[in-house]
Amino acid sequence: MSYARWSILIACSAGLFAAGLDAAHARIDEPTELVDQQHCMFCHTSDAPFLAPSFRQIADRYRGVPNATAMLEIKLRKGGRAHWGDTAMPLPSERGGPLSAEDAHKLVEWVMSQ
Structure with a gap:
């Protein structure tokens, strides 16, 4: 294969890779109803x-x-000890009630897209 074709192939591959990274880290819209229900913005x-x-x-x-992601979802659903400073993640009953696995996943996906 000629140098020009290799250059084009490498450039195209790099572009596809970069597009994949952008898609993987695309910002997800805030699930406002869940954020409000769980009082996330209190802390x-x-x-x-x-x-x-x-x-x-x-x-x-x-x-x-x-x-x-799995660890954060569990922490949302069950609360947990502090990993940052002295403030622990409150129990669900202290922040808006039980959270389904699906809703915890939705919140974590949103947070991880930041």
């Missing part, structure tokens, strides 16, 4: 720490960590 903000880390900080810390 978190989108981009600055408040009583708890920002959603962007969470995404940055856990992006690329194996099983992070």
